[in-house]
Amino acid sequence: MCSKNSFLRSVGVEIYASGHRRWPDDVKRRVVAETLEPGATVNAVAERFDLQPNQVSAWRRLAKQGKLVLPAPEVEEPVFAPLVVCEVEPEEPPREMVHNDEGIRIVVGEVRIELVSDTPARRIAEIVRALGYRPC
Template identity: 70%
Template sequence: MCAKNSFLTSLGVEIYATGHRRWPDEVKARVVADTLEPGATVNAVADRYGVQPNQLSAWRRMAKQGKLVLPAIAPGEPVFAPLVVCDPSPAVRSCDGCPADERITIIIDEVRLELAADTPAVRLAEIVRALGAAGC
């Protein structure tokens, strides 16, 4: 247990003689971020840091509510960009500057969907939402 205490102290966790610990928000955020790694489980991460899984789940709820700010994603890792959809005016080029006769292509994993450039924004949003619900 001495090694784990030394490890936690190196992260900035204050450990009192009674056994209580004071976890700085930055350390909580780092632990929560570890649970979001592919293949990670709350139980495994909780065990690694010596915290109860229910406490770690509470920290995850705090992060979802915006009460705990997670560390930024390291440069070079993929990030998600917001999808912006708008309807082009009849005599105007489409939103991305492409001619209106070009196609809109949506690719999610192995699903490739090509639509006319004048497809209404509402329909595009419905399609993207349906693909997301289907787990694509």
């Protein structure tokens, strides 16, 4: 047990006479980061640091929640993430065409046109085409 305590002290764990241990955040980060290495298991890392596996799992949960920030992994070569570029369709402007006894109202985006109710259909169609209105 003495060699285990000296190892833990060497990584920064405070060990009190009562046996209680205080794990600084940087040591917790290191423990969790080791569990994420290829081939590593929570049980093996917990045993190495003389911890219960459920304690290591609790620290992993903290890391997933963003409450324990892990060190950046050391890589020999830069790692690139793929970039996906998508065309964003422009948002449709609000459009409306109302015909009632008071007249005809055409709204496309910021443009608002009000016509008298007896406006010929051909003229209305010309105006609508000129505004670039496409029926839904």
